[in-house]
Amino acid sequence: MTYFFAFLGSAAIAVSFRMPLRAIPAAGLAGVLGWLGYHGFTVLFGASPMLSAFVGALLVGIAGELFARKLREPTTMFIVPGLFPLVPGLMAYSGMLFLAREEMVAASQMLTRAAFYAGALAAGLALPPAIMRRRQ
Amino acid sequence: MADPHEVLRVGAAAGELLLRCGADVARVEDTVARIARAYGISDVEIYATPTGLFISLGGDTHVTVVKRVARRIVALDRVSAVNGLSRQIASRHLEPGEALARIREIEEQPGPVPTWTEPLFRAVSAAACTMLVGGLPHEFGAALLANIVVQGVGRLNRTCRLPDALGDYLAGAVAVGCAFLLHRWLGARMAPVVAGGIMVLLPGTAFTAAVRDAMAGDLVSSGARALEAAMQAAALAGGVATALYMAGGVQLL
Structure with a gap:
């Protein structure tokens, strides 16, 4: 069921970014793949959120490169919406909440975690273009 | 080879539009270079940042343009359309004036949804x-x-x-x-x-x-x-x- 919402989330944000309609399903699919990487690794292998985020972003990046070639569109068009389901919104919110309650230890722990999570996303995103672009 | 001034105008318009619509810098530089080469200008230097771009075309005389981009939105349909246009210029040799008109059209085109x-x-x-x-x-x-x-x-x-x-x-x-x-x-x-x-x-x-x-x-x-x-x-x-x-x-x- 969450996969449906991953698709919906990515596809809807893609529409609001004025993406051409023929590329919308691919954007949704990129979101599903990212969620598959994240959710799959967390649930099946019990991996940490960081590793799962890395795998999810990696899949989004690979999907972006492939869709970009297939549809002859810029890669960004698939990566930006595809990444949306992986954004660490809950972590960021909890961090803010701890901050507002002046629970500083818990807040810094949560916010540091969110920052590293974002770093894992960045690392996952950075790899596919670096490797797959060499052939051009 | 087309008039460098005309080519510069096309390249600058395309680059500026791409930046305003949230394209990444590599895409902007790539597209402008492709347009310049399609018009037979191989000596081309582009430096794009999210807030502006510089284009310099070589040849007998150097021509340069600087464009400042203040506000950026995300409008992927325009990025996609300019991308398609640059391919067309490369394959079918649109006249610079025509290409410029097409870019203005893309700028005005309605989004895919209301x-x-x-x-x-x-x-x-x-x-x-x-x-x-x-x-x-x-x-x-x-x-x-x-x-x-x-x-x-x-x-x-x-x-x-x-x-x-x-x-x-x-x-x-x-x-x-x-x-x-x-x-x-x-x-x-x-x-x-x-x-x-x-x-x-x-x-x-x-x-x-x-x-x-x-x-x-x-x-x-x-x-x-x-x-x-x-x-x-x-x-x-x-x-x-x-x-x-x-x-x-x-x-x-």
């Missing part, structure tokens, strides 16, 4: 993100409602020409405020509703572009984008924290 529905799609996306972080069905509706209000505030901020940072701050605060009210009325839990809303507001586009620019070696652009993302995130976080602080004392998680 403009007024765009906030709705964004709200749907926020609601879907709420479900991804463990929301319940009635929280889907709550997130949808909250996000529409948040976007209304964002639009108000833009109409009043206030700085974007203030808009992000207000958006964060209003997101929490709406979630708090919905928590009282509908019993929706705040965490999933706010988290979903935040996922759409967080600077995903700037962040993604920063990573991609860094990998492409565009360090200035990457730094600028990272700063943009950090500013947005900080403003948003400030808004959320302020609102939570004011709502304090309630069991919010």
Whole structure:
């Protein structure tokens, strides 16, 4: 069921970014793949959120490169919406909440975690273009 | 070989439009270079950053143009259209005047969906993100409602020409405020509703572009984008924290 919402989330944000309609399903699919990487690794292998985020972003990046070639569109068009389901919104919110309650230890722990999570996303995103672009 | 001045005009218009619509820097440089080469100018230097670009075409005399880009939106249909146009110029040799007219057309073209529905799609996306972080069905509706209000505030901020940072701050605060009210009325839990809303507001586009620019070696652009993302995130976080602080004392998680 969450996969449906991953698709919906990515596809809807893609529409609001004025993406051409023929590329919308691919954007949704990129979101599903990212969620598959994240959710799959967390649930099946019990991996940490960081590793799962890395795998999810990696899949989004690979999907972006492939869709970009297939549809002859810029890669960004698939990566930006595809990444949306992986954004660490809950972590960021909890961090803010701890901050507002002046629970500083818990807040810094949560916010540091969110920052590293974002770093894992960045690392996952950075790899596919670096490797797959060499052939051009 | 076409008149360098004409080619420069086409290249600058294409590059400026791409930057304004949120294309990454590598794409802008690539597209402008492709256009220049298609018109037989091989000696071409382009330096693009998120806030402006320089194009210099060689030949008998050098011609250079500087374009400043103040405001950026995300309009992927335009990026896609300019991308297609640059391919056409390369393969079918459009006249520069014609190419320029096509770029103006792209600038004016209506989006793939009516403009007024765009906030709705964004709200749907926020609601879907709420479900991804463990929301319940009635929280889907709550997130949808909250996000529409948040976007209304964002639009108000833009109409009043206030700085974007203030808009992000207000958006964060209003997101929490709406979630708090919905928590009282509908019993929706705040965490999933706010988290979903935040996922759409967080600077995903700037962040993604920063990573991609860094990998492409565009360090200035990457730094600028990272700063943009950090500013947005900080403003948003400030808004959320302020609102939570004011709502304090309630069991919010």
